[in-house]
Amino acid sequence: MSIKVYVPLDSGSVALGADDVATAIAKKAATNGADIKVVRNGSFGMYWLEPMVEVETPDGRVAYGPVAVEDIDGLFASDFLNGGEHALSLGKTQDIPFLKKQSRLTFQRCGVIDPVSLEDYRAHDGLTGLENALKLSDAEIVKSVTDSGLRGRGGAGFPTGIKWNTVREAPGDQKYIVCNADEGDSGTFADRMIMEGEPFVLIEGMIIAGLATGATKGYVYTRSEYPVAIRIMNEAIEVARAAGLLGDNVLGLGKVFNMEVRVGAGAYVCGEETSLLNSMEGKRGVVRAKPPLPALEGFLGRPTVVNNVISLCSVPVILEKGPEFYRDFGMGRSRGTIPIQIAGNVKYGGLYEIGFGLTLGEIVDHIGGGTATGRPVKAVQVGGPLGAYFPRELFDTPFDYEEFTKQNGLIGHAGVVVFDDTVDMMKQARFAMEFCAIESCGKCTPCRIGSIRGTEVVDKIERGEDPELQIELLRDLCETMKFGSLCALGGFTPYPVMSALNHFPDDFKPRALDIAAE
């Protein structure tokens, strides 16, 4: 029988040379007459080890990484096809500490299986949640999701069960499930990683959402910058359709659910749910005023569930193992697990799924290993471009929605971006305003105009034009944007700006004066 060799197809791994590594391994095996099967799997999310190559041995999968094309001859010479020792040996995959210490519920099969093999998915307990859901009424499915405590992983943390119930109870003969896979937050990649590595869990979650709400059609809205995710999702949808998982008779039990992928051009604001719906309808990606809620009047004016990829991918395990099982992970009102994405200037960047409650310090210092440059950590931005910067003094904050709110921060899509002591926080504040100005949909004045005024005010501080007064103006402007903006783009831009100002006041100084002082 062929020896299975796993080389990730994940975009992050491909960017680090995985395609060339896969080709080189296949070529070398052909030259050596070795009988191998190269499986292109998803990533386990340990990006400092990518491309991580695994070999299936009678003792389990053993890993090597990070592998470059130049390492292939040496790996073959070390008999890596039989798990031989090599300088890049990482031991058994499942024993790698970064992976072993996680509680992988949502990402349990990501990296493990062949992403487009439904048999592989089933062999690893895939579809059990859906099979269980098919035995329940719509209200019972909603109850399970509500009881699990699952909250939206897209940013706002709204309880998923409550949203589903609104759509379930909404009148209408046509309802929709829209999966928000726009993933615009800086430093985040969980949606992409799971779509590339385990697309069937998203399909399963969306079908369950359809059964719970009466929606028969689903869309995955993602961005053109995610070509691999688009290809894998489309392939998986085709496989699911051919297998009778999608279509007019889901798993032969008479339920209807169809789905397709829609690709946007990649504007940050198109991740906002109403802007996303406009984009899907072929209109400009401008935010809609709420009410009406998308749950009542969403896609094409019909009741629509808009959920993040990770929210939907968390549903199958809830239906498989029960709401109590899921709810037992986490703390406070933040239940279940959260895939934390550790990025920026960090030694061990990657995805770490764990119950809510780890402190920020544990995430950055212990899991992330501190900065890649080896310099001290100065600030950590959590929750994407609209998230606050945390100084080391707040590193004992537990990863929990309410605890982060107490510190004027947010968890958002759980992206953690690390900066060392060379970062200039005034520049970061200006960047937040500039980002908002560029990405603003233009619908409301505090965001459209306020963000431009914000960059000008920071420039004035930098030039030393009455800096005290400008700082006062900046605070005032942030207040106006926070309370006067229609959506969170304008409303939350003050978070990075104000946290930079409040935690790092020494950085808000005229640069011209600094030069004069030197």
Ligand SMILES: Cc1cc2nc3c(=O)[nH]c(=O)nc-3n(C[C@H](O)[C@H](O)[C@H](O)COP(=O)(O)O)c2cc1C
């Ligand atoms: C400017 C802006 C960008 C957003 N981008 C995303 C995104 O990329 N992905 C996402 O799931 N939610 C994003 N959201 C949140 C969505 O509006 C919405 O709350 C979410 O899709 C709901 O799904 P959930 O309840 O599963 O989190 C964004 C919100 C704003 C204001």
Ligand code: SF4
């Ligand atoms: S806050 Fe900005 S992005 Fe949101 S509606 Fe207003 S102008 Fe558009």
